Amino acid sequence: xxxxxxxxxxxxxxxxxxxxxxxxxxxxxxxxxxxxxxxxxxxxxxxxxxxxxxxxxxxxxxxxxxxxxxxxxxxxxxxxxxxxxxxxxxxxxxxxxxxxxxxxxxxxxxxxxxxxxxxxxxxxxxxxxxxxxxxxxxxxxxxxxxxxxxxxxxxxxxxxxxxxxxxxxxxxxxxxxxxxxxxxxxxxxxx
Amino acid sequence: xxxxxxxxxxxxxxxxxxxxxxxxxxxxxxxxxxxxxxxxxxxxxxxxxxxxxxxxxxxxxxxxxxxxxxxxxxxxxxxxxxxxxxxxxxxxxxxxxxxxxxxxxxxxxxxxxxxxxxxxxxxxxxxxxxxxxxxxxxxxxxxxxxxxxxxxxxxxx
Numbered sequence: 001x002x003x004x005x006x007x008x009x010x011x012x013x014x015x016x017x018x019x020x021x022x023x024x025x026x027x028x029x030x031x032x033x034x035x036x037x038x039x040x041x042x043x044x045x046x047x048x049x050x051x052x053x054x055x056x057x058x059x060x061x062x063x064x065x066x067x068x069x070x071x072x073x074x075x076x077x078x079x080x081x082x083x084x085x086x087x088x089x090x091x092x093x094x095x096x097x098x099x100x101x102x103x104x105x106x107x108x109x110x111x112x113x114x115x116x117x118x119x120x121x122x123x124x125x126x127x128x129x130x131x132x133x134x135x136x137x138x139x140x141x142x143x144x145x146x147x148x149x150x151x152x153x154x155x156x157x158x159x160x161x162x163x164x165x166x167x168x169x170x171x172x173x174x175x176x177x178x179x180x181x182x183x184x185x186x187x188x189x190x191x
Numbered sequence: 192x193x194x195x196x197x198x199x200x201x202x203x204x205x206x207x208x209x210x211x212x213x214x215x216x217x218x219x220x221x222x223x224x225x226x227x228x229x230x231x232x233x234x235x236x237x238x239x240x241x242x243x244x245x246x247x248x249x250x251x252x253x254x255x256x257x258x259x260x261x262x263x264x265x266x267x268x269x270x271x272x273x274x275x276x277x278x279x280x281x282x283x284x285x286x287x288x289x290x291x292x293x294x295x296x297x298x299x300x301x302x303x304x305x306x307x308x309x310x311x312x313x314x315x316x317x318x319x320x321x322x323x324x325x326x327x328x329x330x331x332x333x334x335x336x337x338x339x340x341x342x343x344x345x346x347x348x
Contacts (some may be wrong), residue, residue: 010301016346037215040219041215041218041219041222044222044223044226045222047222047226048222048225048226051225051229051230051233051263052229055229055232055233055260056232056233056234060236062235062238062240064238065192065204071236071325071328071329073239073241073328073331073332074332074336075241075332075336076238076239076240076241076332076333077239077240077241077242078239078240079238079239079240087324114342115217141242142300143240146324146326147324147344148323148325148328149323149324149325150323150324151320151321151322151323151324152265152318152319152320152321152322152323152324152327152346153320153321154326155327156320156346160245162245163246164246168244168245169242169244170242170243170244170245170267170344171240171241171242171243172240172241172242172324172328173238173239173240173242174236174238174240174241174328174332175236175237175238175239176239176280178236
């Protein structure tokens with residue numbers, strides 16, 4: 001005799017019956033749990049919209065350094081791509097390359113010769129790459145990113161070097177408290 | 192009954208359900224990729240720029256308007272606003288971190304200037320050598336805020 005599972009067993013006729021066989025069928029729960037995806041999709045959509053709203057197409061022009069604590073500014077404008085001079089309490093860098101040590105800037109000289117050379121090189125490169133580009137004239141824009149406690153004595157020397165190389169439009173970097181949407185261009189720059 | 196859903200499994204054969212199930216998996220995949228990309232490429236620090244001209248920089252041809260020569264000196268004792276022969280001293284005030292420049296009074300003076308000369312947009316800021324970058328930026332920011340957008344920075348001596 002065949003081995004069967006203990007319990008109630010329908011007879012052959014009842015087992016084949018549409019009505020009575022249901023009493024003996026043991027309903028098994030499905031092992032697949034139905035996941036509610038609607039709320040997940042909602043959340044993802046909100047995150048994507050938030051990130052798209054805060055997306056900056058220009059990317060990061062100035063890189064934050066631990067040594068440089070920028071001051072705050074309310075009326076600052078959006079930055080555009082230009083050479084960056086960073087002045088930290090330790091060193092002066094041009095486009096990430098160290099130019100001079102800040103402690104050496106105590107002398108009462110006017111310009112910083114190394115910075116002069118680097119800026120002139122940059123200007124020459126720009127001139128070479130824009131020889132036939134009359135639509136984009138040289139704006140002389142440069143970003144100065146300095147620590148908030150740096151005295152004007154050093155900033156002045158940086159500015160004189162910029163002037164010597166033809167970079168007359170200087171952008172002082174600051175942490176934006178409420179950035180206006182208008183980008184800084186040579187058209188709305190001071191003389 | 193009107194509006195009732197059709198029966199399933201009627202005697203003449205099973206009918207397909209009218210509710211179509213949308214496959215959300217590719218949509219979730221796409222959103223996940225978007226979130227990853229946007230998070231990686233997001234710029235979290237908002238850096239602004241205050242554009243100034245240095246004293247030896249290229250001069251513009253916009254000085255034809257009715258304007259006067261306005262100079263703002265930043266010294267050890269405070270601000271000194273010089274315009275049309277008059278000199279207004281704005282001494283430092285005591286703040287949380289010790290004596291600081293009186294931005295509030297400066298705003299009032301610049302407002303008065305702007306009210307009397309609406310075309311005026313240029314100002315020369317002349318800091319002393321010891322003035323911190325923070326104070327210089329705050330002063331330029333105040334000037335730009337009062338619609339004096341053509342800020343020239345020149346050394347005091």
